[in-house]
Amino acid sequence: MFEKFFRGNIPPACEYCEYGKPTADHQMILCGRNGVVSPFFKCRKFKYDPLKRVPKVLPPLDGYSEKDFSL
Numbered sequence: 001m002f003e004k005f006f007r008g009n010i011p012p013a014c015e016y017c018e019y020g021k022p023t024a025d026h027q028m029i030l031c032g033r034n035g036v037v038s039p040f041f042k043c044r045k046f047k048y049d050p051l052k053r054v055p056k057v058l059p060p061l062d063g064y065s066e067k068d069f070s071l
Contacts, residue, residue: 012042016052019045 014020014037020029023036031037033045 010048010053012046012048013039014041014043014046015039016049018047018049020052 010016014029014031014034017029017031019032020037021032022028022039023030027039028036029039029041031041031043034041034043
């Protein structure tokens with residue numbers, strides 16, 4: 001079950017690397033190895049940190065009314 005959520009096929013990006021921390025304006029990443037970099041930058045030292053990954057927002061459900069859910 002662990003592998004289902006934390007697969008190894010995550011594309012590398014400093015945004016969710018163990019060595020990266022967001023700047024105050026959340027536009028750039030402070031890397032402990034490369035300094036200030038873009039959130040989508042990647043290097044050889046990339047180490048995935050699953051707790052930094054933010055899931056995508058799902059679109060709202062349209063076309064349902066309260067009548068659809070009543071008995």
